[in-house]
Amino acid sequence: MKMKFRFSIILLLSILNSIAQDFRLDTILQWEDHLLYLNKYENNQLKCYSKEYKNKSYLFFNQIPIDSNQIQTRSNPFFIDNKIFFNANRLENSFSIDKFNTKRIYYDIKDSMTYEFNYKFNFDINYQQCYIVDTPYWKLKLVNPMNGQKSSFMDFFDFAEHETNRGITYPLLSIDKVFFINHEVAFVRICLRGNFEGCIKYRYVVGNKGEILDVTDQIKSNYDGQKYFSEIIFTCEKNKFIRENLEIFTNSLSRKSVNRLFDENFTYISDLLVLNNPVLIGVNIQNGKLQYHFLRSFLNNEVKVIIPYKFIPQLDLAMYKAHKNNKLTEEDLEGLDLYALGILRNSIFAKYNYAFNSEFYQAYFNLFAFYNHYEKKGKRTKDINDKLTETDKYNIKLITNIEKELGK
Known part of the structure; x- marks a missing residue:
């Protein structure tokens, strides 16, 4: 039998349900202590915190607590059809799980209520x-x-x-x-x-x-x-x-x-x-489709941040080709937007341990092993002009010309 939990904040929650934070791909998000997961579902935001979070709740939907019983979440929740499922992969008969109150529940966005479910x-x-x-x-x-x-x-x-x-x-x-x-x-x-x-x-x-x-x-x-x-x-x-x-x-x-x-x-x-x-922090789902992931990353001063990451095969192929000092072609870049072209162009500088002013590019390239390497940390530099090869310069010019065309 389903158990329902109704909260005194339902009215306020229904008012705030339409609040949406627009997470652009070319940005970073501030890290929060004890944050486990950050998810964006349609026009809603869900945050899950660990048991070390000193609060009466661990789950926040549009910044409003939805778990008056301090429900713990052991893994990223699952979202489908306006329902958010917590602890769906919970093991049975586990003392540690019962101890930390990791019930299987789902939150129904439409009626602002939670229900228990008994399948995995x-x-x-x-x-x-x-x-x-x-x-x-x-x-x-x-x-x-x-x-x-x-x-x-x-x-x-x-x-x-x-x-x-x-x-x-x-x-x-x-x-x-x-x-x-x-x-x-x-x-x-x-x-x-x-x-x-x-x-x-x-x-x-x-x-x-x-x-x-x-x-x-x-x-x-x-x-x-x-x-x-x-x-x-x-x-x-x-x-x-x-x-x-x-x-x-x-x-x-x-x-x-x-x-x-x-x-x-x-x-x-x-x-x-x-x-x-890569450490997964959450997902952005719009119209029932995954748009991109939220990953943990770092700035060059070791400050922890969250960055949106979208797997774009064509971009990854072009980055690898440029990294290996091979000339790019217009065909390699066809269809890439300004966001992807900016990453590609700056990846050539990142190859030489460039010290980016942009926090986004710091966080983005720190996702990669070639940049986020213990021998390179603390040795970032802006003096890379004499390190650029003729192929690097050719690739940068090609990318820049296409960026100018798209920016018109």
């Missing part, structure tokens, strides 16, 4: 699909977040060797990681197990309406024989591209990261500049 689901940061790895742990099911109904999506029973114990036969595997490329296609990391061991190796597959395509060979590429882990960071639903992060363990003490661009069939396109362990 997961989702990834690109808001493509809700799912659950069901028992047994080789079945991936979709979940309707509105009512908890499950439907079969992928079954990996025949994907590995089997073992029989007490008359029960099961595959020696488990689903380790799930990331939906779009609403119908999932990227899944499979842990293959030995008889008495943990993961002896991983396989990577793409699932589409029950069909399973093994893409492990595309993932391992030139890194066969090395220990590695692959995960999707961001996807571009419009152009159907994938930004992947590959962690390669060169030995027991060190590792390196490689970022790559794939298409939806996991055909390799190019390496990309490495994002430096």
Whole structure:
């Protein structure tokens, strides 16, 4: 049975529901202590704070508290159809969770009330699909977040060797990681197990309406024989591209990261500049579609900030090409707007550790490993003219000319 919690602030909340803060892409947001998540849903803003936040509430909708019972949120909430779901992936029978009051609740924007719900689901940061790895742990099911109904999506029973114990036969595997490329296609990391061991190796597959395509060979590429882990960071639903992060363990003490661009069939396109362990703070959803993410970053004085980040495959490709001192073409820049062109032009300066006055560019390039590096911090400089190559100068002029045309 649903439990309803009505608050004395409902009238004020309904008045403020229309308040919206416009977060431009080329800006930064001030960090707040104990902030866990910041989300923009249509014309509304939601903030979630950690248990260290000394207040009677942890959840604020348009700056108004909506949890008189101090509900804790353990992960970024999920938004759909004017409802915000908290703790949807909460584990069952956990003492620590009960201790911190992490109930499964959803907040209904239309009636300004909260309700408990009793089913579990997961989702990834690109808001493509809700799912659950069901028992047994080789079945991936979709979940309707509105009512908890499950439907079969992928079954990996025949994907590995089997073992029989007490008359029960099961595959020696488990689903380790799930990331939906779009609403119908999932990227899944499979842990293959030995008889008495943990993961002896991983396989990577793409699932589409029950069909399973093994893409492990595309993932391992030139890194066969090395220990590695692959995960999707961001996807571009419009152009159907994938930004992947590959962690390669060169030995027991060190590792390196490689970022790559794939298409939806996991055909390799190019390496990309490495994002430096991006930390998700929230999302901006408009008209039911993800517009961009909010990521944690830093200014050059180490002040923590929040920056809007939009994965633009064409921009990433051009940045990598320019970073490698290759000449850009008009075709490389076709379709990029002033926001993207500004980032591309300034990425050439950032390559030489340029000290930006703009806090936005400080925060943006500190998302990347080449700029946010311990050897470069404290050594920023404006004196880079003698470091620019002829190719750099050519690329800057090309970008500037297109910016002038767009700015007319």
